[in-house]
Amino acid sequence: MSETPIPAQKSRLRAALESDLFYTFTRSPVAVVAAFVVLLMLLASVFAPLIAPTNPFDPASLNLMNGFTAPMAANDFTGDVFLLGTDDQGRDVFSTILYGMRISLFVGVSAVLFAMVLGITLGLLSGYLGGWVETIIMRTADVQLTFPSILVAMLIFGIAKGITPVEYRDQMAIWVLILAIGLSDWVQFARVVRGATLVEKNKEYVEAARLIGRGSGAIMLRHILPNVLSPVLVIATISLALAIIAEATLSFLGVGAPPTQPSLGTLIRIGQGFLFSGEWWILLFPATTLLALALSVNLLGDWLRDALNPRLR
């Protein structure tokens, strides 16, 4: 996945938030619907334990004989009925989707936050300080771009699994995923932030701040950072969608979330085995959920990109 093109952004984010952003938001039905879907899914994931009829992550509560129950149909053996049916383990598909979304969103959001913090820091440093700091950081970015992100993630996943003490490996899977996706994603943040920093650092106000003796750190944080936030926000949104999809793809390659705590991607990986066998609901519902989630996040990102770019309004 490559950097997403964001034109350099000059207006202050806060000003935009206060006035025009919300206005254009209400005027864009697509954005409103997308935001609604994302919000709904966020809430559903946060409150999954309250909403879900069962807890699919609690193995003690599962009954294997409930496996492969069709949606809204009674199970042959137990007579239980499930809204969206059950999967091969007898887990309620509706519940696994809620919990899976929780994992997917957690992994996605954490990975993007991680990538963002790392990318912004390195981008600011290389843009503001220049010199060998910049050379090292940007060459590292180049090397990493040489490795396509999916390989980077696989690589990090492999190494992290390797160096984690065996006792902790089970609990680490999710964190390793976050690390892997995050580390494969920081470059585009760093590049954009560095580019914007190069533009901003020669502006009069930065010049002025320097003249009155502000330290480099303060200038970067107080003066430059706010000006690069809106492109970062746009990248972050689109990265979120990409991270969720990347997690699903890694899961297909067998390095995703563990099957006992499945993410949406793991659910799809499991479900695709049932595409031909007639248990369509095991694939269809998680896939639709993932599509709706990623699509909404992408649409929001799209809208945000246009909305935060006053020249395109």
Add this chain to the structure above:
Amino acid sequence: MLRLLRSAACAAALAPAILASTAQAEEFSWAVTTDPQTLDPHAVNTAAVLGFLNNTYEGLVRRNKDMRIEPALATSWEPIGAGEGWRFHLREGVTFQDGSAFTAEDVLFSYQRAASPEADTASWFSPVSDVKIVDEFTVDFLTTSPNPIFPDSIANWMIMDSGWAEANAAERPDKESGNYATLNANGTGAFQVTSREPGLRTVLEPFEGWWGEVEHNITRAEMTPIQNPATALAALLSGDVDMINPVPIQDVARLQDNPDVTVTQGIEARVIMLGFPHQAEALKFSTDTDENPFADARVRQAVAHAINVPAILKTIMRDNAEPVNQLVSAAMRGYSNALGDGPAYDPDAARALLAEAGYPDGFSFGFKCPNNRYLNDEAVCQAITAMLAQAGMTASLDAMPVQNYWPELRAGNYDMFLLGWSPGTFDAEHPIRFLAATPNEAQKLGSWNFGGFSNARVDELLPQIQSEIDEDARQAMLDEVAQILQDEMAYVPLYVQPLIWGTRSNVTLTQRPDNFFILRWVSVN
């Protein structure tokens, strides 16, 4: 220069795929999950390699459709004296695919080759002390001790032409760098390899000079590896291939309803079981105990009671597998009919046993499982995790690809693991030697006994079983071992993995429990 790799198929490609396969009636293509990594019959001892090479190479003996030994390159054999060895009388007039004649020289050469340290098949010949050429068509195999199952144990030992191997500098297998025999084959079998593109396709055509009676009507056969099960299934459904192995279990019912496709099912030789760290001081992945509960047979029995095997077979295996109470399936020689059923599904009994062993509140542990080795292995492990949790044993499941799995087991990074075992000799002695005998490097015993299970009586009985010629006496000893293993619950046997092949409905074939696909039994109508 243009060279058409598949000249005949060009015209067919214009027609819809389904028509193509019927129009070219004698052309046959099949998909496998794993491409044989070599054509050298002595370099790698795996089912993927030996199963495929059975179509082009032959041994002194071979297995028939019922897995019984029948004459192949040897027409008959008999024991020498009171168990000093076995004498094989070779078939005359047999030629290799390159035209050279088959003689006792080739047998001796193939023995030296297959028993060399470079080979992966040397263990077959560990009982052999010497091989002697009696005459051009008679060979003696001398054994260190009486060995009743020796002819059975060399059914997959394939004869290579000594002259061909020498001419092509392939006198010894080379696992690391490969040699001529890695990519080329020259056997005496019914088919010869006419094109080999590793990982892509391997083409076989009938060997005109084959000594046997032809039962098939194949003029050309092509084997393609397809790893992704969904893709393989799609290829079968769309008629792009004529046969796939295996059919994903969940798709069996659907395929049975499809008039274009036939599903052939059978019981494989492979038994799926759970293993334990018998020798460990403490569990590695437990959060609540610093002992090793699995060292206690009662806990292992509790595990057996806690697992609802019928439910697993009903849902995950969809009635396509059979439960089993020992380490071999009923199709194997030496299967213990006398052995009673193992612990039935009974969570209360499991809890009681746990309490008795001192774990009334259960314990937590780490459960390792492969996710690409056995049929639906990951799903089975998940179900087992759930069932154990219901009996108070909280497993944290770690499912991984098999390439990471074996190193983990060797390093002892498990508290419980899933294992499938298919006896290469189709004899109940095999799992005892590899899984139940106390590990002993020098004697090559217990080499897959990761948990270090050790029972003096089993160790004592094993050499006797290996050399006992009397069938009944041998079976009695096998029964005793089976009983010990069940009482000790050294492993918890779960079920016998099914064989499920899918073919286009115009194909007839024979399925053998060793999961070898024998092309000479295939016909396309």
Add this chain to the structure above:
Amino acid sequence: MLAYIIRRMAQSALVLLIVGLVAFAMFHFVGDPIDNMLGQERTADDIERLRKQLGLDRPFVVQYFKFLENAVQGNFGMSYRQGRPVIDILLERAPATLELAAVSGILAIVFGIALGVFTAIKRKGFAANAIMSVSLIGVSLPTFLIGILLIYLFSVELGWLPSFGRGNVVDLGGWSTGFLTTSGLKALILPSITLGLYQMTLIMRLVRSEMLEVLRQDYIRFARARGLRDRNVHFRHALKNTMVPVITVIGLQLGSIIAFAIITETVFQWPGVGLLFINAIQFVDIPVMAAYLMLISVMFVGINLIVDILYFFIDPRLRVDRTGGH
């Protein structure tokens, strides 16, 4: 320009060294090749002997330098799995991947640019907005799922296209091509759509946003003020300027097409280097994995170099400070 290219080459060599090192570090964690090279009747002795034979018992750094030493001489060692020189295997498989990547790349570039220009010019139109929204579906579903759904629809249900493989190939002096047979061309359709869809969406969206950016530039207003025809303004003035930043990203995208081919090739059993890599991981075929990663890096570095050279032709200002990025 020559000096610049030489400098780039030097940097590329450094990149390759690092890639090699990282790749090698990874191999310690992907598993143990021994289990796949020996059958179930192996002993601990066999394992040790083979490990020694393969040099796996030596320290990692020693292995790496040994690998480098050989790699410089074009020797990537022998495949553990196939017992053949890795370089032979790669050369045998490369045409399949390159043909697939080329078709996907062309699809992605042609449709990406065309749709990107269209949606930028007709920014407010219904069709443009519909295309923008629908295109997001392409990046909102994992590639493997799209591939499987395509197979399900076009191979199984409709029976129009083959479900796997390359069809018939013709050997042109060591290069096997699927372009010359009907079945080869038909086999290309589904995989190349699967592989190209994602990149097409990215390129389209990038072209659109860059084009919008260009369209509000003074020289476009000036071009309009001079009464130039829309076609001329859009395709001569705007598109050419749009291409400057777009080419960088397209270069990166082509690299990731080859990498993403891993997934597509797995789904379609496409006999290319990606499938080879996945199999190599499965069987811990370290030399193949190492060589594959080096190959990808070389291609990527090569593409970047070509992109840089393209700049000289497209942008007369010779502004090559791309590290700032767009």
Add this chain to the structure above:
Amino acid sequence: MAAPVLSIRNLTVEIPTRHGILKPVDGVSYDIVGGEILGIVGESGAGKSMAGNAVIGLLSPPAHIAKGEIWLNGARVDQLKGEAMRRIRGKEIGMVFQDPLTSLNPLLRIGDQLVETMLTHLPISHAEAEKRAIAALEEVGIPGAAKRVNSYPHEFSGGMRQRVVIALALCAEPSLIIADEPTTALDVSVQAQIMALLKRLCRDRGTAVMLITHDMGVIAEAADRVAVMYAGRLAELGPVREVITAPRHPYTHGLMASTPLASKGQKRLHQIPGAMPRLDAVPDGCAFNPRCPYVQDKCRHAPGPTAEGNAAACWFPLVQEELS
């Protein structure tokens, strides 16, 4: 007086926004005859450029002409759409933008840009167009035009580039040139040269010029007449000398007093209190009333009279002695 080349009648440009409809140009009328240079002056945001964009048909949506008429050489052009308007742009109306650095496509040779413009509008061959391109460059004073025609924009200095821009604007021989701040981005030393060039070319060809600038100096030097704009409205219109020496609108007066050119002799520059209102807060009555030192009640209710011909849009125009 000859028939005007450009005639604007009661032109109103509107931009609908969520804060209501903005009128960046509000009821403006003026004429320009051939060979005449009309200066349009005002602060930024006064609507100068918007009026120019309206004339050449390049208002960017949602801005649009809401009322009024634009006549070019006796034909009404404000209602022309798309292709019809495109034929007029470049052919009948040339335009010069503020920043020569960004007005030229960086990726195309300047010769090609000249040729494509001529080929679009004139029935001539490619070879002929190339010849004329060189001539056009020579005419605007580019030394070595025959060679430089193959150069890229970045190979020219700012002043030279603006000469190229002027050559581009004039190459299809339009009857009207709209020059939007043509010298603002240039070095002071170059400004005069460019203005002289523009003036000379237009006088020679009899081209009408709408010279949009905020710089009274430029107006004083180059324009024949001047239109002063304030908050989208025409404040005053008249011959340059009259407006500079005897402004009648209090805003013009304030403007002149704050311009060094007209106020030499004064110790310090005059400053008009307050700032021009934002377009969404134009006061009732005369737009200038809150800042006007001479404001009266009427000014707060009735919009100023329309300044047409030679007049000030003021209820109480100043009648005063010359400033100098």
